[in-house]
Amino acid sequence: MTVEPDDGSTKALRLRLADALGKSGDLRTQAWRAAVETVPRETFIPGFFEAIDDPRETMWRPVTPDLVSTRERLELTYTNETWVTQLNHEISAFDTDAPIPGVPTSSSTLPGLVVRMLEELHVGNDDRVLEIGTGTGYSTGLMCARLGQEFVTSVEVDPAVAGRAKQGLAAAGFAPDLVVGDGLVGHQPGALYDRVIATCSVRHIPDAWIAQTRPGGLILTTMLGWLGASSGLVRLEVTGGGKAEGVFLGGTDSFMPARPHAAPPISDDLSSWIDDVDTTERYTDVGPEILDPWDAITPIFIAQLAAPAAQLLSYSLDDGPMLDHVVDASQRAVAILYAPPNGSAVVRQAGPVNLWDQIEMAVLEWLAAGSPALDQFRISITPEAQMVWYGDPNGPLSWNLPTIR
Numbered sequence: 087m088t089v090e091p092d093d094g095s096t097k098a099l100r101l102r103l104a105d106a107l108g109k110s111g112d113l114r115t116q117a118w119r120a121a122v123e124t125v126p127r128e129t130f131i132p133g134f135f136e137a138i139d140d141p142r143e144t145m146w147r148p149v150t151p152d153l154v155s156t157r158e159r160l161e162l163t164y165t166n167e168t169w170v171t172q173l174n175h176e177i178s179a180f181d182t183d184a185p186i187p188g189v190p191t192s193s194s195t196l197p198g199l200v201v202r203m204l205e206e207l208h209v210g211n212d213d214r215v216l217e218i219g220t221g222t223g224y225s226t227g228l229m230c231a232r233l234g235q236e237f238v239t240s241v242e243v244d245p246a247v248a249g250r251a252k253q254g255l256a257a258a259g260f261a262p263d264l265v266v267g268d269g270l271v272g273h274q275p276g277a278l279y280d281r282v283i284a285t286c287s288v289r290h291i292p293d294a295w296i297a298q299t300r301p302g303g304l305i306l307t308t309m310l311g312w313l314g315a316s317s318g319l320v321r322l323e324v325t326g327g328g329k330a331e332g333v334f335l336g337g338t339d340s341f342m343p344a345r346p347h348a349a350p351p352i353s354d355d356l357s358s359w360i361d362d363v364d365t366t367e368r369y370t371d372v373g374p375e376i377l378d379p380w381d382a383i384t385p386i387f388i389a390q391l392a393a394p395a396a397q398l399l400s401y402s403l404d405d406g407p408m409l410d411h412v413v414d415a416s417q418r419a420v421a422i423l424y425a426p427p428n429g430s431a432v433v434r435q436a437g438p439v440n441l442w443d444q445i446e447m448a449v450l451e452w453l454a455a456g457s458p459a460l461d462q463f464r465i466s467i468t469p470e471a472q473m474v475w476y477g478d479p480n481g482p483l484s485w486n487l488p489t490i491r
């Protein structure tokens with residue numbers, strides 16, 4: 087793989103991207119605009135995958151200098167799109183000549199989202215920033231351009247991804263402190279930081295991020311659950327003594343989970359248990375429509391808080407219609423949702439906890455509170471607990487986050 091030097095030929099494309107991000111409202115300040123105009127995205131994604139719609143499964147078309155014309159590749163590079171750069175933890179676009187299936191495991195995030203997050207980070211000159219999830223290094227490069235490379239530390243868990251990011255950053259003229267390792271433990275040698283930003287999504291805020299941020303400093307991250315809601319963007323202010331207070335910023339964004347925070351795979355044994363288990367059936371006031379991410383995001387978010395280890399699977403039983411299965415693998419519990427044509431909703435549950443009872447109760451409380459949007463929710467962190475709440479931290483709309491410490 088070769089990394090192209092920045093010969094200035096993409097300046098016009100960078101200006102075009104900056105204009106587009108300004109128009110969309112993601113890019114708001116001159117300082118970050120100058121960074122977008124300066125940093126050549128192509129040095130960070132010399133090769134990437136483009137999704138091709140296929141009725142059976144998503145296929146990934148490699149876009150590399152050998153396979154695609156420079157003009158088309160640069161056009162794609164400078165569109166406001168997320169480009170996948172790794173499949174299945176190991177395959178890069180340079181490893182194949184033809185479209186292949188696979189699960190994205192690293193990407194160059196949507197530039198609009200990258201700059202929105204950078205704007206929301208509220209950096210000042212001389213702020214020292216820790217980034218979790220170097221990925222391609224593009225967002226790292228933007229921070230180097232804005233703050234100076236000596237103020238930027240970035241951690242990437244995947245050594246191959248980190249190696250490519252280092253090359254891309256060098257080609258763009260930057261040499262920040264790049265660390266290969268688990269960003270969930272931060273990077274103590276560089277602490278204290280003024281800002282921590284994560285470009286992978288977490289289920290709870292790692293203690294290390296709080297400990298390594300100075301009091302008054304900010305942490306910006308997306309938070310995920312396992313029922314399929316996009317991640318909610320959160321900004322926390324560290325207040326000292328292992329504590330932090332934060333707000334959800336509204337809007338939702340899809341981000342890759344930080345590696346140990348992804349939902350566990352469902353074992354064959356658990357699948358067989360789900361197929362055969364005796365269930366208890368009842369009508370429910372909260373039907374499967376609340377699990378539709380294209381409808382409204384807050385109800386799924388509430389469901390995730392109410393049943394934090396539950397994940398959503400969709401499959402049919404006995405060749406019947408596709409049904410939503412809410413499954414908690416750790417407790418071996420399942421709720422299967424039906425929406426019969428008469429407009430009612432039915433749930434069948436099994437296991438030591440009734441997952442849908444928990445979700446239904448929380449969603450009904452949320453409806454009774456007037457269906458507040460995500461940006462009305464707050465997050466409070468102490469060394470003992472992490473809590474997401476609306477209105478009153480001790481009220482009915484408050485939940486402890488699952489913390490694996």
Ligand SMILES: C[S@@+](CC[C@H](N)C(=O)[O-])C[C@H]1O[C@@H](n2cnc3c(N)ncnc32)[C@H](O)[C@@H]1O
Nearest residue numbers: 192194219221222225243268269285286344345
């Ligand atoms: C969406 S990509 C980052 C995008 C990047 N900021 C960019 O502009 O290209 C998320 C990255 O987080 C990395 N990652 C996942 N879990 C991590 C962890 N525990 N520590 C550090 N990096 C992690 C993934 O390997 C992946 O490269």
